[in-house]
Amino acid sequence: MNHEQFQTFLNYLKNEDKPGAVTFATELLDLHKMSLEELYLNYLAPSLILFECDVEDEDVCIWKEHFRTSIIRTILEIGYLHVLKRIEKIPNNGIxxxxxxxxxxxxxxxxxxxxxxxxxxxxxxxxxxxxxxxxxxxxxxxxxxxxxxxxxxxxxxxxxxxxxxxxxxxxxxxxxxxxxxxxxxxxxxxxxxxxxxxxxxxxxxxxxxxxxxxxx
Ligand code: B12
The missing domain is CATH 3.40.50.280 (Cobalamin-binding domain)
Structure with a gap:
């Protein structure tokens, strides 16, 4: 995993820069710099699981966590479009x-x-x-x-x-x-x-x- 790249993504999230984070993640997929699985498991999941709020006010932390989740959700919805493209070539297992x-x-x-x-x-x-x-x-x-x-x-x-x-x-x-x-x-x-x-x-x-x- 490219730690510098992950830090860039985290910084967008820390700054609540939704356009930045969404564009960054989408480009990784669009330009085939990363597989969807890698993006989800190495970037999106840790960005939530390791979420730490650096302000003392709990109310602020709550909306920050909600906002971060909503950014990740948007990326997942875009990810779904990539899933659709890939599953055209994947045989259905009938289950x-x-x-x-x-x-x-x-x-x-x-x-x-x-x-x-x-x-x-x-x-x-x-x-x-x-x-x-x-x-x-x-x-x-x-x-x-x-x-x-x-x-x-x-x-x-x-x-x-x-x-x-x-x-x-x-x-x-x-x-x-x-x-x-x-x-x-x-x-x-x-x-x-x-x-x-x-x-x-x-x-x-x-x-x-x-x-x-x-x-x-
Ligand atoms: C985002 C978040 C929220 C969001 C969720 C929004 C949403 N739309 O999902 C909101 C704000 C709603 C929320 C609310 C609460 N949360 Co919360 N939340 C989190 C946070 C920061 C991230 C969770 C997440 O999305 N992780 C990323 C995903 C990808 O990880 P994951 O779910 O583990 O999934 C991975 C695997 O488990 C696995 N997997 C999961 N499901 C499945 C299913 C299948 C079939 C397969 C194959 C694999 C699989 O695959 C995934 C990828 O590896 C965690 C912190 C943490 N350490 O996890 C706290 C955390 C889970 N929350 C916690 C708590 C306490 C709460 C609240 C009770 C807070 C409150 N006082 O209101 C409420 C409960 C709400 C409720 N009734 O469920 C605690 C849970 C503690 C515990 N007892 O275990 C945590 C751990 C925070 C903490 N450190 O205290 N939360």
Whole structure:
């Protein structure tokens, strides 16, 4: 990774320079200086995970974090256009995945990024949103008939609602697989009582999963 380049990107973000940050990231993709995967994993994700507010006033820190997230979201939406261009050449593996974050979980950047990665691995992936109530999830399963539902969960407080959600999925749609991903599952104890089929935490995990399940 080019540290100087990363620092330039971070400086745009630190200065809340949205045009600068978006143009910088878009050019990296447009000029093929960096793959979308590299941009997401080495630039966008760390710029959020390592976010530190250098002012004491907490109120200022909150809107700064929100603003940074909105800049990253804009870059992800532009990234999607690059995904569309690339998937024309990628064979579809015939597996449909609905991606979401469950009720009360607002952290959605990991879910969006991984939906793009799934598309690039040949999955038919749909990100249906953050803070998705159980009933809406069941409705989406009824509509899309996915092979898997992927739940991205960041905050361990949301493990209870995750358990309730996956119990309902398995009760009404036992044939649908449950994928878990996100920071809340880094601690293996957090998964003990949840019904799931696979935990995926990285692009490598996703690639290995794709190899394993691609059959059609
Ligand atoms: C941005 C952010 C927010 C934004 C989110 C906006 C949005 N639209 O997503 C907002 C402002 C809404 C927010 C709110 C809150 N946040 Co917040 N937030 C963050 C921050 C700074 C970055 C999160 C992020 O986007 N990371 C980047 C993504 C790419 O990383 P990721 O989600 O981990 O995803 C990666 C992997 O986990 C994996 N992955 C994730 N999902 C999946 C799914 C699959 C299928 C696969 C294969 C892989 C995968 O792939 C990704 C790439 O590697 C983190 C800091 C941190 N250290 O993470 C705090 C953080 C997560 N937040 C935290 C907290 C406490 C909160 C609040 C409770 C604050 C409050 N008091 O209100 C609320 C909770 C809101 C809610 N109900 O969910 C804590 C959580 C602590 C904990 N208990 O774990 C953190 C860690 C901050 C901290 N250090 O205290 N937050």
């Amino acid at each position: 449909k995945i609905v991606v979401l974050t469950p009720a009360f979980e607002y952290h959605e950047i990991g879910a969006i990024m991984n939906t793009h990665f799934m598309l690039l691995e040949g999955f038919d992936a749909y990100y249906i949103g953050a803070n998705t109530p159980k009933t809406e999830i069941l409705s989406a399963i009824r509509t899309y008939h996915p092979d898997y539902v992927a739940l991205s969960v960041t905050n361990p407080y949301n493990l209870v609602v995750t358990k309730q959600t996956t119990d309902e999925i398995k009760r009404f749609f036992p044939e649908v697989g449950v994928i878990l991903g996100g920071q809340a599952f880094k601690n293996p104890h957090n998964i003990e009582h949840i019904r799931y089929d696979v935990v995926l935490q990285s692009l490598d995990d996703l690639k290995a999963f794709s190899k394993k399940v691609a059959h059609k």
